[in-house]
Amino acid sequence: MILLWEIDTPIDPALLSLMQAAADCALHMEGVTRPCAVSVRLCDDDAIHVINREHRGVDRATDVLSFPTVSYPEGVTAGQADKLLRMEWDDELDACMLGDLILSVPHVLAQAEEYGHSPQREAAYLLVHGICHLMGYDHIEENDKRRMRAMEEKILNAVGMSRDEQASISDETLLALAISARERSYSPYSGYAVGAALLCADGRVFQGCNIENASFGLTNCAERTAMFKAISEGATEFTTIAIAAEKSAPWPCGACRQVLNEFAPDIRVIVTWDGHVDQAPLAQLLPHGFGPKSLAE
């Protein structure tokens, strides 16, 4: 999912990474395979109050507002509406525009405190709630409300943000997040787009894609993009990395194996391409590796 951010009120950047993963997960769980885009504006209570009054006639601030582009028939959601999605195809974005979301940052922080959970969960929840609206869900009738809640919970579970602290991210979700990250690859020279999703021991997921350069030598692989994002956000322990490409198995290159070995010699590597999945422990991909322990000895 392409999130087009408009940030009027700043928020912890770590929340933005998490919201990206939650958005990718929402499409995967809904079964939408076509690339989609959503514009997300983060603002304060005054700004959302004005929009709420002008567009909905409700004279107060709120947590999230959603403006879908697709009008779904009764009981139909995005997963069953490929034709309708295709009508919203945007050539410039190379994706279907699902609509606009407006989130009040002060509401995210206040509600997290009020409900006694993390700002991470609240931000992910409100984004997922808004995206569900853009995918055709609503909560007016009791039946629809149950269906929407179930979908929200499914998405939040998949991204490791459920109420249940024990919930962990499945291989299937991690692979889906790697496949979504691949859509953001910048690989005009090789045409070989790669995405990665790195699962940290604390449950966070960091996504990465390969980023090429006209000088060729300055290209960075998807795995290292994800690793460097994670380390710069304070994560140091990693359990699994999923890597996705299209036509051949994207086993990590030598440089990435070495960087993975620095932080996570025991990490599990899962690759997917063209419907196939394979996996191996890093120790098998980099036997007798040179790492921090070598210097200590």
Ligand SMILES: [Zn+2]
């Ligand atoms: Zn590499």
